[in-house]
Amino acid sequence: MMTFKSPWAWLLAIVSLLCAWLPLMPSVVAFFDFPQWLGTLDSRLLLLLWRSIWMSSAAAIGSLILGWPLGLFLGRYRFPLRSTYLLFLPLSLMLPPLMVAQAWYGLTGMSGVWASVFSFACCYAPLPALLVIRSLKKQSSASYDAARMVSGGLGLRLLISHTRGAAFVGAALCFIFSIGDFAVPDYFATVGDLFHVYSSEVFSNSRNSDFTAGAVSSLPLIVISLAMLLGLLPWLKNQQQHTSQQCAEPHTVKHSMSLSVFCLGLTTILVFAVIGRMYFETGMRGPLATSSWLQTSSKAFSDAFSLGRADMIRTFQFASIGALICMVVAPLWAFVFHYSSGLKRNLLFVLLVLPMLIPSLSLGFGSIVVFNQPYLDGFYNSIWLPAMLIAGRFMPIAVLICINALGSQAAAVDNSAKLHGLSIGQRVYALFVRNNWRACLLGGALVFVFAMRELDFAILLPAANQSTAVRYYNALHFSRDNFVAAFGLSICFILFLPVMLHSWLSKKPS
Amino acid sequence: MTHPILNIQQLCKSFGEQSVLHGLDMQLEAGQRIAILGESGCGKSTLLRVISGLEEYNSGQVTLEHPRRCLMVFQDLGLWPSHTSMQQLIMAAKASKIDDAAAKAEHLLEQLQISHIADRKPATLSGGEARRLAFARVLICQPKLILLDEAFSSLDADNRQQGIELLQEVLALSSAAVIMVTHNQDDATQLDFPIFDLVGGQLLAR
Numbered sequence: 001m002m003t004f005k006s007p008w009a010w011l012l013a014i015v016s017l018l019c020a021w022l023p024l025m026p027s028v029v030a031f032f033d034f035p036q037w038l039g040t041l042d043s044r045l046l047l048l049l050w051r052s053i054w055m056s057s058a059a060a061i062g063s064l065i066l067g068w069p070l071g072l073f074l075g076r077y078r079f080p081l082r083s084t085y086l087l088f089l090p091l092s093l094m095l096p097p098l099m100v101a102q103a104w105y106g107l108t109g110m111s112g113v114w115a116s117v118f119s120f121a122c123c124y125a126p127l128p129a130l131l132v133i134r135s136l137k138k139q140s141s142a143s144y145d146a147a148r149m150v151s152g153g154l155g156l157r158l159l160i161s162h163t164r165g166a167a168f169v170g171a172a173l174c175f176i177f178s179i180g181d182f183a184v185p186d187y188f189a190t191v192g193d194l195f196h197v198y199s200s201e202v203f204s205n206s207r208n209s210d211f212t213a214g215a216v217s218s219l220p221l222i223v224i225s226l227a228m229l230l231g232l233l234p235w236l237k238n239q240q241q242h243t244s245q246q247c248a249e250p251h252t253v254k255h256s257m258s259l260s261v262f263c264l265g266l267t268t269i270l271v272f273a274v275i276g277r278m279y280f281e282t283g284m285r286g287p288l289a290t291s292s293w294l295q296t297s298s299k300a301f302s303d304a305f306s307l308g309r310a311d312m313i314r315t316f317q318f319a320s321i322g323a324l325i326c327m328v329v330a331p332l333w334a335f336v337f338h339y340s341s342g343l344k345r346n347l348l349f350v351l352l353v354l355p356m357l358i359p360s361l362s363l364g365f366g367s368i369v370v371f372n373q374p375y376l377d378g379f380y381n382s383i384w385l386p387a388m389l390i391a392g393r394f395m396p397i398a399v400l401i402c403i404n405a406l407g408s409q410a411a412a413v414d415n416s417a418k419l420h421g422l423s424i425g426q427r428v429y430a431l432f433v434r435n436n437w438r439a440c441l442l443g444g445a446l447v448f449v450f451a452m453r454e455l456d457f458a459i460l461l462p463a464a465n466q467s468t469a470v471r472y473y474n475a476l477h478f479s480r481d482n483f484v485a486a487f488g489l490s491i492c493f494i495l496f497l498p499v500m501l502h503s504w505l506s507k508k509p510s
Numbered sequence: 511m512t513h514p515i516l517n518i519q520q521l522c523k524s525f526g527e528q529s530v531l532h533g534l535d536m537q538l539e540a541g542q543r544i545a546i547l548g549e550s551g552c553g554k555s556t557l558l559r560v561i562s563g564l565e566e567y568n569s570g571q572v573t574l575e576h577p578r579r580c581l582m583v584f585q586d587l588g589l590w591p592s593h594t595s596m597q598q599l600i601m602a603a604k605a606s607k608i609d610d611a612a613a614k615a616e617h618l619l620e621q622l623q624i625s626h627i628a629d630r631k632p633a634t635l636s637g638g639e640a641r642r643l644a645f646a647r648v649l650i651c652q653p654k655l656i657l658l659d660e661a662f663s664s665l666d667a668d669n670r671q672q673g674i675e676l677l678q679e680v681l682a683l684s685s686a687a688v689i690m691v692t693h694n695q696d697d698a699t700q701l702d703f704p705i706f707d708l709v710g711g712q713l714l715a716r
Contacts, residue, residue: 410586410588411588412584412585412586412588413588413589413590413591415564415582415584415588416582416584416587416588416589416590416647417588417590418564419562419563419564419580419581419582420581420601420602420605420606420647420651421578421606421651422601422602423605426601426605430601431590431592431593434592434593435590435591
């Protein structure tokens with residue numbers, strides 16, 4: 001439907017190439033040398049890799065334990081405060097993992113690998129929860145009600161089997177994001193017993209400026225993520241088959257108050273405890289301090305705004321540009337997917353999501369290798385480079401939201417446009433985007449949110465060094481606890497704004 | 511004999527293992543109007559989608575004399591939700607390179623007695639108004655072939671009668687050929703269209 005004669009196809013190809021695929025090239029090239037590189041893996045590296053794998057697997061299981069029941073209850077039952085929990089659920093996904101780690105260390109004093117496991121599980125538990133809720137929205141009303149009429153237990157069993165795929169996809173994503181993250185294990189290794197994971201080894205290449213080695217050394221993480229992604233494809237397909245025109249609605253249950261308390265407990269673990277602890281830390285004082293908690297807290301927030309303002313503005317700039325690029329290109333990608341099938345669709349899917357699933361460190365190293373050239377000096381040091389990488393890395397989020405919106409639109413709307421001879425640009429922008437602007441805006445907002453919390457490649461790229469995440473990381477390592485907590489909470493507030501905005505817009509009629 | 515505007519030879523279409531159209535032959539001349547009847551799932555809508563180019567086929571040949579003048583009225587109409595009636599007509603006309611689109615759109619709305627919905631979006635229209643708009647959007651493109659996909663299947667008996675009267679009214683404004691697929695023989699009989707049965711993936715004249 002979109003051939004390379006179309007200027008839109010060229011736009012799509014050029015943006016994807018520049019933003020997403022070029023930075024992957026050094027790692028892809030290394031892939032062809034993989035057998036030779038495999039020989040250089042010594043026992044220490046293998047141990048680190050094994051530790052990363054089991055740590056991420058445990059985090060994925062943890063995210064299932066926390067997220068699956070939460071998703072089931074919020075998606076299927078009505079009980080007091082349900083809408084409040086639904087509002088706060090995505091927030092835990094937006095909290096920077098480092099902040100979650102800091103808060104739980106402050107609350108419990110935990111450290112070591114298991115502390116990383118717990119932090120990652122908390123950070124990514126909303127993924128299975130949100131996917132389970134989405135899957136429940138497509139459950140056939142008739143089959144669910146029929147099972148419930150036989151017995152409550154059968155209804156629950158049907159719920160579990162219906163949402164199994166979605167929950168596992170969420171857990172797999174938790175695994176992929178955890179295995180590439182170096183900052184959280186690094187933090188727990190700093191505050192407690194020293195330990196290393198494989199991503200720390202990848203990051204250590206930046207200390208001796210060996211960026212090509214950095215891109216190459218992240219290869220096992222890319223291969224693991226790719227294998228996980230390919231494993232996910234049948235599950236994703238299975239999810240699409242579980243759709244029904246007449247969908248089951250959430251219903252009330254006998255023990256609604258107990259459910260509410262249970263969900264409050266989980267939401268507290270995921271969100272309220274973290275935010276509460278961070279707020280408490282903004283006013284924490286030493287034994288000889290003369291100021292009150294409130295005075296210390298106020299000063300911390302004042303410092304956060306005055307010292308972090310420049311970082312926030314710069315992050316705002318590249319995050320906004322990245323989000324805008326995604327809002328323009330994602331609808332085109334969605335159309336390409338919608339009208340492709342079979343092997344072509346799977347291949348496109350892998351190409352699209354790979355930049356998001358590989359460790360952010362690889363993307364950072366790859367960008368340095370590709371773009372740090374004398375003739376690209378101006379570009380390399382401008383905000384355009386981080387903006388492009390943000391767009392490339394988080395494009396899949398915006399695209400998946402657009403695909404969902406396109407799938408919900410009556411097929412005849414676009415078919416009639418096609419038959420009337422409307423160009424692909426008119427069909428995408430004049431019809432689809434105009435009709436689904438909320439979905440496009442949500443995609444852009446989520447890209448913006450993830451850009452704000454992006455740390456790993458921001459540390460590596462000089463153009464992204466002046467960002468909120470890097471400022472947070474540095475301040476945390478210099479033990480400026482009040483400032484860190486206040487700055488983290490300020491970031492949280494900014495990240496939460498798009499969610500509030502979307503929630504508010506969703507209640508307004510078209 | 512006039513030149514056929516649609517010529518289908520040995521058309522085969524299958525979905526996986528399931529063969530839907532099996533060596534289907536068909537010719538349609540300019541202005542000719544026919545109805546195709548068949549059970550649910552026999553491939554009626556698939557045939558229209560193949561003719562319109564929305565669906566690929568496995569083998570055979572489908573030749574349309576005016577591929578850009580072949581339009582379809584869908585079962586759920588396929589109106590563009592974010593555009594007013596007038597905007598829909600103008601957009602469709604411009605895409606079909608029709609001159610003086612605004613004036614023609616206004617005239618057509620008048621002819622179909624829906625001038626009052628010119629500035630309204632589909633969500634605010636009644637079922638009858640929406641149906642008239644869908645026909646208007648097809649007519650403004652000066653079609654040579656109109657495909658009607660179960661145009662009345664979602665209507666109850668009273669509205670179905672009104673729908674058929676509307677279609678007669680609309681078709682009087684055009685000289686286009688028409689292929690109407692339906693599973694209801696009464697629709698075809700009332701419109702006085704020659705009936706063909708789609709059985710075993712092939713068309714059989716009655």
